[in-house]
Amino acid sequence: MDREGKRIFPIDDKGFSLVELLVCIAIIALVFGPLLKNFLVSARVNAKAKKVQQETILAQNIAEDVKSKTFLEIASTYNDNTIVHGDKTIYTKKLIQDGKNKYDIQIIMDKDVYKEVNPDGDPVGYNNYKMPIITDINEIKNVIATENHETSMAITVLYNNYRWYREQTKTDTGYTVGEYSEDDVRINLSRDIQVTIRNLSGNIKVRVQAVYNCEAVPGSGSESYVLKETDYNRDMNGIYVFYKPILHDKVTIQKDSTITETMDLFLVSQDTDYGIVLDNPGFVPVYSNVSLTSPLVKKEAKTRLYDVTVKLFSAGADYETAVPCVTFHTTKEE
Incomplete structure (x- = not known):
């Protein structure tokens, strides 16, 4: 300041004009708008994927519960409404709580699904197929491995894996993975016994396991x-594997070279029209009805399996018109 109290250098204290402020706001919106949009889209996709995963786990747990119960216990537990229609029974349970979400459950048990016939009209399903009555084979004299519901379980799990993967890889521009159905998994399913x-x-x-995959369906x-x-007693007669074939089937046999005993493997297929690929580097003797034309033993048909469908609906949904949140398939033995 000079001696009279006036500023030597004048200060511009007018601040920002309205135009300058609007320009700043516009620039900030242009820079941060897309980033905020991507964040919101990512949050929604992750939340949806997590919800699908939680619903799948809930449906799978209910399916396991149904498999572990007797039919009387099932009717007592899922008893809000029961409908019997021919070979099909439908059970209902309302308002099942899972965290913050509530669901209605519909369980469909159908034994008619396993009454398939081939193009010639011959029975090939578990419930109408005349299966061998084997009295000379028992757990004391043999190792017995039976494939029951594993194929239907694998189809459901692989399909839900794909659904979760499809949601996880979704971007703000849409899905990056094509749409596949559960039938696509079933048709392209491969199994290695x-x-x-x-x-x-x-x-x-001795360990017998079935490994399933579907390379045609990503994720x-x-x-x-x-x-x-189980253990194999050296006095046993052999290893029996009973299975229902699928289109892409393989049997892989691994035997330690230090085992000098002769061990026979018997592969019993429910449908002899299907072949099988055999990988047997240990040269274990293999016998199978796939290559035989005469019946092995006396046979009979009876109800053995039920197809179980667990449908998870949002609470209060109309079962006839609503789309289930999750549909889970498995099989229950009689």
Whole structure:
């Protein structure tokens, strides 16, 4: 300041004009708008994927519960409404709580699904197929591995793996993975029935497991189930594997070279029209009805399996018109 109190250098204290402020706001919106949009889209996709995963787990747990219960226990537990129509029984349970969400459950048990016939009209399903009555084969004299519901379980799991993967890879421009149905998984399903024979400190261990995958459907992954795992007594007669074939089937046999005993493997297929690929580097003797033209033993038909469909609906939904949140398939034995 000079001696009279006036500023030597004048200060511009007018501040920002309205135009300058609006320009700043516009620039900020242009820069941060897309970033905020991507963040919101990502949050929605992740939330939806997490919800699908939680609903799948809930449906799978209910399916496992149904499999573990007797038919009387099922009718007592899922008893809000029961409808019997021919070979099909439908059970209903309302308002099942899962975290913050509530659902209605519909369980459909159908034994008619396993009454298939081939183009010639011959029965090939588990419930009308005349299966062998084997009285000379028992767990004391043989290792017995039976494939029951594993294929239907694998189809459901692989399909839900694909659904979760499709949601996880979705971007703000849409899905990056094509749309596939559960039938696509079923048609392209591959299975490797792995028979492993190991020598563990002088004890022979036998493990039979089924490994499923579907390379045609991205993100479906693989699923495996142990059909049997037990000791093999040297006085036993052999290993029996009972299975219902699928289109892409393979049997892989691994046997430790230190095992000198002769061990026979018997593959019993429910449909002899299907062949099978055999990978047998240990040269284990294999016998199968796939290559035989005469029946093995006396046979009979009876109800053995039920197709189980678990449908998860939002609470209060109309079962006739609403689309289920999740549909889970499995099989229950009689």
